[in-house]
Amino acid sequence: MKSSKTLYVGAGMLGLLALVAIFAPLISHYDPTEQDLMNTLLGPSIHHWVGTDPLGRDVFTRLIYGARVDLAIGLSAVILPYIIGVCLGLLSAWKGGKTDSFIMRIVDTFLAFPFYVLAIALVFIFGPGIKSIIVAITLGGWVAYCRIVRSNVLVAKEQDYIHAARLTGLPDRRILFRHMLPNVISQSIVFAMSDIVLSILAIVSLGYLGLGVPVPTAEWGSMIQEGQPYITQQWWLATVPGLMVVYVGLSLSLIGDGLVARLER
Amino acid sequence: MNPPLISVQNLTVEIKTGRGLLKAIRGVSFDVNPGDAIGIVGESGSGKSITLKAILDLLPTNARVTGGKIFINGQDVSALKPKARRALLSENCAMIFQDAIAALNPVIKIGDQIAEVPRYRLGKSEEESKNIALTLMAKVGITDGESRYDLYPHQLSGGLRQRVAIAIALSGDPKILFCDEPTTALDVTIQAQVLRLLKELRENSGLGIVFVTHDLAVVNELCDDIKVMYAGKLVETGTVENVFTRPTHPYTFSLLKAAPDPDKAVHRLFTISGEAPNLTQPVTACPFAPRCFAASDQCQSSEPELLPMAQSMSACFHSENHVNWASEDSQKSVAR
Numbered sequence: 392m393k394s395s396k397t398l399y400v401g402a403g404m405l406g407l408l409a410l411v412a413i414f415a416p417l418i419s420h421y422d423p424t425e426q427d428l429m430n431t432l433l434g435p436s437i438h439h440w441v442g443t444d445p446l447g448r449d450v451f452t453r454l455i456y457g458a459r460v461d462l463a464i465g466l467s468a469v470i471l472p473y474i475i476g477v478c479l480g481l482l483s484a485w486k487g488g489k490t491d492s493f494i495m496r497i498v499d500t501f502l503a504f505p506f507y508v509l510a511i512a513l514v515f516i517f518g519p520g521i522k523s524i525i526v527a528i529t530l531g532g533w534v535a536y537c538r539i540v541r542s543n544v545l546v547a548k549e550q551d552y553i554h555a556a557r558l559t560g561l562p563d564r565r566i567l568f569r570h571m572l573p574n575v576i577s578q579s580i581v582f583a584m585s586d587i588v589l590s591i592l593a594i595v596s597l598g599y600l601g602l603g604v605p606v607p608t609a610e611w612g613s614m615i616q617e618g619q620p621y622i623t624q625q626w627w628l629a630t631v632p633g634l635m636v637v638y639v640g641l642s643l644s645l646i647g648d649g650l651v652a653r654l655e656r
Numbered sequence: 657m658n659p660p661l662i663s664v665q666n667l668t669v670e671i672k673t674g675r676g677l678l679k680a681i682r683g684v685s686f687d688v689n690p691g692d693a694i695g696i697v698g699e700s701g702s703g704k705s706i707t708l709k710a711i712l713d714l715l716p717t718n719a720r721v722t723g724g725k726i727f728i729n730g731q732d733v734s735a736l737k738p739k740a741r742r743a744l745l746s747e748n749c750a751m752i753f754q755d756a757i758a759a760l761n762p763v764i765k766i767g768d769q770i771a772e773v774p775r776y777r778l779g780k781s782e783e784e785s786k787n788i789a790l791t792l793m794a795k796v797g798i799t800d801g802e803s804r805y806d807l808y809p810h811q812l813s814g815g816l817r818q819r820v821a822i823a824i825a826l827s828g829d830p831k832i833l834f835c836d837e838p839t840t841a842l843d844v845t846i847q848a849q850v851l852r853l854l855k856e857l858r859e860n861s862g863l864g865i866v867f868v869t870h871d872l873a874v875v876n877e878l879c880d881d882i883k884v885m886y887a888g889k890l891v892e893t894g895t896v897e898n899v900f901t902r903p904t905h906p907y908t909f910s911l912l913k914a915a916p917d918p919d920k921a922v923h924r925l926f927t928i929s930g931e932a933p934n935l936t937q938p939v940t941a942c943p944f945a946p947r948c949f950a951a952s953d954q955c956q957s958s959e960p961e962l963l964p965m966a967q968s969m970s971a972c973f974h975s976e977n978h979v980n981w982a983s984e985d986s987q988k989s990v991a992r
Binding site: 569 | 712714716717742743745746747749750751753755759760761762763764772773776777821824825827
């Protein structure tokens with residue numbers, strides 16, 4: 392009972408933000424990139440709910456347009472590593488032997504680099520932009536799914552229902568995807584929820600380092616970076632985008648918690 | 657003459673454990689022919705389940721067949737590629753497990769699980785497969801199959817689950833059904849129903865059965881032949897009638913004595929004291945000697961072989977003496 396409440400609250404919070412992001416043009420009549428140099432660094436008011444930035448852009452508008460970018464990249468930067476990781480994890484544990492060692496050594500190689508070092512280096516190589524951020528996060532992110540699924544498959548492989556399926560002579564493909572997969576992915580789905588937070592954090596951090604989405608696109612990380620010099624006077628410039636990250640993180644971890652209780656018997 | 661359906665010859669299996677290499681099976685040989693009903697009995701750790709798993713190529717990753725040969729239809733399975741071996745196995749053998757809920761996939765409807773082999777291995781159409789599944793459900797005594805087709809395993813009672821598992825096992829039309837204590841987890845009435853079902857299947861469709869259990873009564877009920885396992889070896893084999901009336905190995909004798917007799921009121925059931933030997937150590941004596949009432953010095957110096965007796969086979973130095981055990985033993989109990 393309690394777990395489904397957490398799930399619904401989290402999903403509601405995230406859904407609300409998604410709606411605001413989707414209907415951003417209806418909610419705010421400002422353009423997120425239009426400068427108004429006569430009205431820079433204004434404080435919060437009825438016209439500008441979170442004030443304006445050093446270039447006179449409406450911060451509230453930039454926040455909700457930024458949600459589009461951050462949520463979209465966050466989600467797409469999890470889907471690819473999820474698919475790659477789950478497939479390789481399945482293959483690795485199912486085949487065992489040399490295939491398993493080979494894949495696990497690749498995993499070890501990726502794990503040897505701290506995630507951010509790897510991501511920064513990759514974005515640096517590919518050049519800043521949404522595509523290279525997704526590629527960088529994918530290359531750094533699939534290893535976790537691979538390991539989670541592999542360990543679940545190793546356990547499930549010795550279960551009687553897999554033994555039974557193997558003995559009845561069903562094709563491998565059928566056993567893997569119909570019998571094994573639905574029973575081993577719940578943990579990785581839960582992890583994916585917290586991983587979306589991690590990739591949004593990564594996007595924000597890359598944005599903060601100037602390796603993120605190119606200016607002038609509104610994006611929370613670059614907004615924090617741009618607001619930082621004004622932290623003593625116009626503190627909301629850097630703080631509110633940070634709070635947005637916290638909000639998304641909170642809603643996703645609530646979803647994750649709810650899913651744990653749902654999926655794991 | 658046709659070769660036996662399954663022939664196990666001098667099979668040895670070793671298991672890697674934290675405390676060293678465990679010789680779980682130490683040379684087991686037997687044949688299974690179509691229509692046979694064989695009971696393999698022994699206590700936990702005697703190697704009866706591992707024997708089954710070795711035959712069916714389902715050993716856990718830390719266990720390995722280290723010697724001996726397994727023939728199916730006269731074909732040496734160790735010479736086959738994994739794919740061909742599995743095809744040969746699944747064509748001839750099926751298995752039902754102790755815990756039906758663990759042997760059924762929790763996320764697939766029971767009807768679909770039964771229809772799976774016809775559909776994906778035998779290449780029947782979806783319609784045909786469903787009909788086969790419904791027929792099988794009726795055959796194993798699942799009434800109202802049409803409405804139960806879409807249920808999930810957790811929605812069924814223990815007895816029904818085991819019936820579903822049996823239906824799945826039968827779906828590939830096997831010649832031999834391997835049963836790994838399929839009635840142990842069930843209560844006695846359901847146990848009786850499942851046994852009756854297995855008996856019917858055997859009588860009506862000539863299905864061979866290899867039944868692993870520690871329950872002697874079940875073997876008596878269902879099987880023609882019995883093989884008693886102890887410490888990874890067969891210690892006595894023969895027909896159920898011979899072995900039950902004239903056990904020629906002290907272990908079998910004690911096992912039969914330990915089974916409760918409903919006609920006799922006893923204060924306390926007989927138990928075999930001590931425990932099974934540690935098989936990570938090499939065996940130099942009769943492994944049952946420390947627990948045996950008939951043990952002598954000879955039993956400490958070497959391990960007896962399984963040798964033919966008048967009616968059955970026994971691995972004991974003193975098996976000629978078996979006619980006297982009943983009287984000797986009762987005197988001993990009185991002296992105690």
